[in-house]
Amino acid sequence: MLKRYKPAHANPGPNHRKTVSSAQSPAKKAKGVSFL
DSSP: OHHHHHHHHHSOSHHHHHHHHHHHOHHHHHHHHHHO
16 A cells, blocks of 8 residues: 555645645545555
8 A cells, every 4th residue: 555655645646635635634644545
């Protein structure tokens, strides 16, 4: 999962916005990682 999460975070795009929002909320972050 970390491998998938890293590239998505490195690429600036629609996923990047979701990553930023997820980073603010720990609960959402866990969901975001699972979703990616």
